Amino acid sequence: GESVGLHLPTLSVQEGDNSIINCAYSNSASDYFIWYKQESGKGPQFIIDIRSNMDKRQGQRVTVLLNKTVKHLSLQIAATQPGDSAVYFCAEKNAGNMLTFGGGTRLMVKP
Amino acid sequence: DTAVSQTPKYLVTQMGNDKSIKCEQNLGHDTMYWYKQDSKKFLKIMFSYNNKELIINETVPNRFSPKSPDKAHLNLHINSLELGDSAVYFCASSHRGAQPQHFGDGTRLSIL
Numbered sequence: 001g002e003s004v005g006l007h008l009p010t011l012s013v014q015e016g017d018n019s020i021i022n023c024a025y026s027n028s029a030s031d032y033f034i035w036y037k038q039e040s041g042k043g044p045q046f047i048i049d050i051r052s053n054m055d056k057r058q059g060q061r062v063t064v065l066l067n068k069t070v071k072h073l074s075l076q077i078a079a080t081q082p083g084d085s086a087v088y089f090c091a092e093k094n095a096g097n098m099l100t101f102g103g104g105t106r107l108m109v110k111p
Numbered sequence: 112d113t114a115v116s117q118t119p120k121y122l123v124t125q126m127g128n129d130k131s132i133k134c135e136q137n138l139g140h141d142t143m144y145w146y147k148q149d150s151k152k153f154l155k156i157m158f159s160y161n162n163k164e165l166i167i168n169e170t171v172p173n174r175f176s177p178k179s180p181d182k183a184h185l186n187l188h189i190n191s192l193e194l195g196d197s198a199v200y201f202c203a204s205s206h207r208g209a210q211p212q213h214f215g216d217g218t219r220l221s222i223l
Contacts, residue, residue, distance in 0.1 A: 097208040
């Protein structure tokens with residue numbers, strides 16, 4: 001079946017550096033993608049989303065890039081802070097407006 | 112003033128029991144969801160429900176059933192609990208099935 005794939009690495013970055021979290025998806029018909037941040041003991045928190053008619057979208061310190069040619073999605077966090085430490089999930093909208101989540105990436109920020 | 116709230120936060124029970132998890136949202140949303148997150152952090156949709164339609168992930172055992180007393184609540188009932196049901200269950204909601212979904216802080220279910 002088609003799914004959003006995300007390796008489960010742990011990304012360790014120095015405070016102040018930029019972070020890039022990657023996600024590969026396989027459903028070429030997906031038209032909406034979203035990134036969530038999950039802190040320990042909390043539920044996923046919306047960060048940023050993007051529709052398939054765009055290739056880039058910026059928020060506050062975060063940028064999502066979508067490359068439909070290679071079916072790749074990335075989340076860039078500028079000037080990473082200790083409060084950014086969490087597990088990050090990408091997800092795609094499937095039939096029925098439900099989300100299919102990738103496996104998550106743990107971001108660790110070193111002070 | 113939590114937008115999506117779940118109770119209880121922790122639930123420890125024995126195999127074979129029947130239990131319920133409650134979810135309430137005060138966002139005025141009309142669509143609610145239940146997700147299961149396993150020990151490897153993988154999040155999987157279980158149900159999507161609004162006042163017109165229930166969409167069930169075909170992999171969810173029929174021991175699981177959502178119950179909605181009103182638009183602001185979607186409770187999860189689980190019958191004959193099994194060891195494999197141990198996980199964190201998240202409730203979420205959205206407006207008219209649109210995105211993004213807003214999540215609660217989860218209920219950690221442990222089966223002894």
